[in-house]
Amino acid sequence: MKYPIVVGVDGSPSALQAVRWAAEEAKRRGVPLRLVNVYSTPIGLPGGIVEPAVVQKALNDQGKLWLNEARQVAHEVSGELRPQLVLMTASVVPALVKESLNASLLVLGTRGLGGFTGLLIGSTAVLLAGRVHCPMVVVRGTEPVQGPVVVGVDGTPKSEAAVAFAFAEASLHGTDLVAVHTWADTAVDTVLLGHPEPPDFEPAQQRAYETLAERLAGWQEKYPDVHVAREVVRDHPSRALLRYAGKARLVVVGTRGRGGFQGLVLGSTGQHLLHHAPCPVVVVHTEPDHQE
Template identity: 40%
Template sequence: MEPAKTSVVVGVDGSASALSAVRLATREASQRGSDLRIIHVLAWPLVPLDVAATPQIPYAAMLADAEYLLAEALTVAAVTDPAVSATTEMTSGNPAAVLLDAARGTDLVVVGKRGRGGFAGLLLGSVAVQVVTHSTAPVLVARGEGHPAAPVVLGLDDAIASAPAVREAFAAACRRNADLLAVHVLDDTALLATTFASTPASGVATPGTQAHSRVLADAHALFPGVPVRTDTMSGNPGRLLIQLSELAQLMVVGARGCGGFSGLLLGSVSQQLLHHAACPVLVVHR
């Protein structure tokens, strides 16, 4: 019996960012051989209401708008790659909760950086933040435009590399026929008592790099055809990875670095990338 086909989930709300997410999700589904599920959450009150008793609420107009934007998203997916099997779903409730529920049992969730209901000053919408923080599946945030010929960049920001994030980075590079650049950034604020300068410091031997080497070797054994290069740098991790994102087609990070508080599911470096990266960012939980 053939294994069940996997799926990629993308949330849409009619914003330009959501349509960018649809294009990215379609390409991901094509590379993975997956189906695409396009989900829209109707902006409807969470408490039950009698529609007949509240005629001032334009339910019919809201429904028509939702059907239109789902049709638009389906068209965008078809134009991006007509070979991808895409379906649309409309539901009501809390958008983040709906996407988090859809994430269970799926390979990937794709979200736009900010919905049409977001405040202009927010660099990443609240729904995207909630989904990235709590999803059980990897989450891909549609940011910028990755360079197709550029490498996939893996950020290693703690002493014990996240094995799931490393494997996802190798798999992403393999699907894209791309090189993988694995970067370990030593925070220069933690090196004030050393002689390291806040400049690229390739080859610096630390306990972290030894642990990284083991995890990278294990993942490379699964994807031996992926060309991989490692680099150790010192400086501000978020700033350096954001700079690298300008010359990458995808950034991959774990959900939380060792510098975060145990109650925080998303580390500061991941947060900086999600708000400022110049290319899509894939966040993988441990």
């Protein structure tokens, strides 16, 4: 846990907000803060009009300026922080994946400029979330909320890493943990649509409660200071988690779940939260099973 918190910096207001969040966490955890700007020279510059060396220097100077702005934001949070400033020429996703090898958290904003433009839109977010070696935090929302930590529990061992992270965060912040497990039987709903007798979902709901209890077993004993609210909801995971995220400090999801594909490990729920959650979203990567 003495690995630094790494923040992607690109000069955007969103990135500076991510720096502020990361600085608070670095101060709380007693770990270093590492601010990283990644840039690459645009391809296809018209020859003879703009010299590549000129563009390279401009990008380098701009990166230094952005890193200094980010350092100032970190100092505003805590004058004791001495952030490490890193400026590199590389492709963004591989560079951040490499940074995550020796990081406790990788922190990003929701929108960006320069090398981070579009980073959290579409497939790039999925690729990054599936490759990083530490929890990835996307700082959403404008003001920090002193609410609970919310974790999505999908009912499989794949969510174990997310549950572990969520318990540790709730304990660190001295706040409650809300564990959300959703269930639905779409096939039964379709068959019984318009049926005069209301279906009996009580057995399925009871199984869902039992599944959630199994996934939380042991963690309550490890973190006796954390009060856990167990929520079983008959709804789509994205909608359910968004409702709870409205009053949350942060929401935690895993990169894999039921029906997950190896090539798109973030899943639709995680992607939806990255785009719409009103609070920071933590994506915790789960290593694939050996047989996969």
